[in-house]
Amino acid sequence: MATRLSLRDYQRDLAARLQEAGSARVASKLGVQAGGQRWLVDLRDAGEVLPVPAVTPVPLTRPWFRGVASIRGNLVSVIDFGAFLGLGATAPGEQARLVLLNERFRMGCALLVERSLGLRGEEQLSARARAEVHAPWLRAEYDDAQGEHWRELDLALLVQDLEFLSVAA
Numbered sequence: 001m002a003t004r005l006s007l008r009d010y011q012r013d014l015a016a017r018l019q020e021a022g023s024a025r026v027a028s029k030l031g032v033q034a035g036g037q038r039w040l041v042d043l044r045d046a047g048e049v050l051p052v053p054a055v056t057p058v059p060l061t062r063p064w065f066r067g068v069a070s071i072r073g074n075l076v077s078v079i080d081f082g083a084f085l086g087l088g089a090t091a092p093g094e095q096a097r098l099v100l101l102n103e104r105f106r107m108g109c110a111l112l113v114e115r116s117l118g119l120r121g122e123e124q125l126s127a128r129a130r131a132e133v134h135a136p137w138l139r140a141e142y143d144d145a146q147g148e149h150w151r152e153l154d155l156a157l158l159v160q161d162l163e164f165l166s167v168a169a
Contacts, residue, residue, distance in 0.1 A: 040120060046101070
């Protein structure tokens with residue numbers, strides 16, 4: 001037979017669990033690989049990560065603009081992020097993924113990446129000095145405990161970048 005809790009005990013227990021959950025560090029960055037490089041995307045900026053559906057090419061566009069895909073009935077522009085970086089086209093494959101941009105950007109856009117590398121928390125990374133010449137949408141650079149180099153992508157600045165917005169060939 002289950003024991004009954006008083007409302008006061010229940011509220012006290014709930015408040016303690018909420019406070020504990022709020023103080024716990026949560027991984028807040030999605031790791032992806034594009035152009036052979038490791039990138040981090042803030043989870044608040046990413047809508048979702050999906051396997052790559054059929055992509056319909058659009059003529060007279062830049063090589064890094066792969067085309068459009070239908071995601072749940074909505075047309076989404078597909079940008080090959082590795083090719084955009086000038087590091088070569090992303091090969092189709094089982095591990096390739098689309099990272100949809102959060103709806104708040106109102107872009108209807110997804111980045112095609114080689115693969116998803118899972119979640120990373122700031123406690124797993126140590127900041128590194130950025131190169132003097134860098135894109136404005138490169139937020140920060142890090143190293144992890146395994147010595148891997150990571151770059152953090154600022155999606156809010158990327159979607160304002162004139163090069164990113166200029167898809168016509």
